[in-house]
Amino acid sequence: MPLTPFTDECPTLPCIQPIRKSKHGTYYDMPMIECKHTFHRNLPPATVWGYHGMYLGPTIEVERGEPVYVKWANHLPKKHFLPVDFTVHGAHKDVPEVRTVTHLHGARVKPHSDGYPDAWFTSGFMEVGPLFERKVYHYENDMPACTLWYHDHAIGITRLNVYAGLAGFYLIHDQLEHKLPLPSGPFDIPLVIQDKSFNTDGSLYYPHQREKPVPELTTSIVGEFFGDTNVVNGKVWPYMQVEPRKYRFRLLNAANSRFYTLSLDLGQPFYLIATDGALTPAPVCLQKITLSPAERVEVIIDFTGMEQAHIILKNEAPAPYPGGPTPDPNTTGIVMAFHVTQPLSAPDTSMIPQKLRPIKPLNPTTAAKERYLTLDHLTDEYGRPIMLLNKSHWDDAITETPQLGTTEIWSFINLTDNSHAMHVHLIDFLILDRRPFDITAYEKDGTLHYTGPPRPPEREECGWKDTVRTDPGEVTRVIMHFIPYIGLYVWHCHMLEHEDYEMMRPFVVIK
Known part of the structure; x- marks a missing residue:
């Protein structure tokens, strides 16, 4: 049945209230539940997965510096309602079919609360022995006001779990934002x-x-x-x-x-x-x-x-x-x-301020290291296209080991035909530039022959980022400062089909 546009009103995503607050922090309970959702009034309800049984999950709102503890609990069925591919890394027949682990995208968190793809948990108990069905993550929220989002990050099935509905907003506020006359x-x-x-x-x-x-x-x-x-x-x-x-x-x-x-x-x-x-x-x-x-x-x-x-x-x-x-x-x-059909409920006193939040730029000359990282389009053992980073698989030895407190430049060399969305966990970065290069020459001898001048970031990229568009035939450079934690994290393409197969690599921040 054809679906008519502009038939359903856009829902307002509800905010969730904490289960309790104390001097030690704010506590949320976030169960993942299978439920039904109607995407359009001319469609029957569809099976989806949602935090608190909602598509999409409820919005969490916190203040800067507020310690938050979230219990992510897997109450999902043991069988996926979307087609699981058991040929994908991390999704083989010897692991539970339904696995989840939640990543708070863009957050500065310690490794055990980051949602590492292999740190999945499942629902209930398995024949091979008990497995965790819940995890409590701690978010310190020592960040300026920003729009983050949480989503599933389980290895091999992220594309299915997010598509099924496991995503939601996480908003951090601070005093500077509160003082600005923005619409609220x-x-x-x-x-x-x-x-x-x-x-x-x-x-x-x-x-x-x-x-x-x-x-x-x-x-x-x-x-x-x-x-x-x-x-x-x-x-x-x-x-x-x-x-x-x-x-x-x-x-x-x-x-x-x-x-x-x-x-x-x-x-x-x-x-x-x-x-x-x-x-x-x-x-x-x-x-x-x-x-x-x-x-x-x-x-x-x-x-x-x-x-x-x-x-x-x-x-x-x-x-x-x-x-x-x-x-x-x-x-x-x-x-x-x-x-624009609603009457004005009260005078609009909001403004578009001339100034918002200053940025202290990172100086490229202070970078301890510049890493050259390739985005590769290869073929797997079955003849299917597979996307890799530095021609390396997820389980290959870790090669990116930035030192705590240092600044690095990462140059993403896109050897593929399409753009990718490169995301680095733990840190924010600033985009330096993009520059075209000769792919044929690079593939021949590994030398970068630039074919044009560097292009500055787009105007919509003029602030702190955690995900960057990397265009084909270009080197995209970003600069980042590795604070505040050491440990194991992830960098990957955020096109979920690429991430699942197998455009994702671990990195370790060392002392």
Whole structure:
């Protein structure tokens, strides 16, 4: 059945209340439960997985420096409702089919609370012996105000678990943010953008192959997954009724592999005020914003004087990005609509400040090391494409060992045909530049022959980041300071099909 856009209202994601607070910290209980969810009024309810049985999980809001303890508990079935591929690393027949471990994306946490992909836990007890069904993670939240998100990170099935619904917002506030005259309360709205496809019975569709490459196994590794609808806060092409005033929107690209280039069809600008890790030094006026998977921005949209206007949030990003087909303007080319049909509930006293949060740049000349890291497109034993980093697999020896307190430059050398979304756990970084190079020459002798000048970061990348778009045929350089913890962490492509197979590597921060 065709789905009509702008039929369902965009849900407001609820905030969860802690189970208790004490002088030692704030405590949350976050069970993962199978449940039903209706993505569009013309679709039957679909089976999903959600924290607290919700699609998407509830928003956690904390203050800077507030110690938080979250009990992540797996109450999911022992069988996955999406096709598990047992040929993928970490997802073999000798481990439980349903495994979870939650990563707070963008957070500075000690290793045991980071959601390491191999640190999964399962539901109940297994025949091989008891396995943990819950873990308590500690988040110190010693970070400036920012928009983070939590999501599943289990090795080999991250793409399935996040697609099933295991994701949600985690917002950190601080005193500087509170003092700014930004839109707040009901006018500060998080929006999760994803893409989905549906079977005729309304259930979530995810591709699988039953015959190749292993006839006796159902496999579900595809190069990338792109759904044929866009979903915002769990609804297909929703609408939102807004007042003629300024709104602050926290935009998250939580799609498996799809990039989004967002714009408003009536030509209004976005006033960007924050990137992944913090407020920007000053607002940036933009007509378009490109987000790779896992990237976040905070923007202000001003609907003042636009009573009765109907505004469509559009997507222009090709899939795969940047060389694939452009989106269908009637399906994946539309995201949601804003209807300026609500009366003004109170005078709009919010402002777009001239200054937000200053950034102290990192000096490249102080870098202790510059690492050159390749993004590789190879072929596996079954003839399938496999994406690797430095031509290394997940279980190969660790080669990245930055020292605590040092600054490093990481240069991502993209040897593939598509862009990737590179994410580094523990730290935030600043983007230095992107520069085209001769791929053929590099593959011949490993020498970088640049074919053009360096290009500065895009205007929507002007702040602290934890995920960066790395374009084909370019070297993307980022600079980062490794604090405040030592231990085992992860860097990987955040296109989930790539991450699962097998574009992910561990790194260790040493003393």
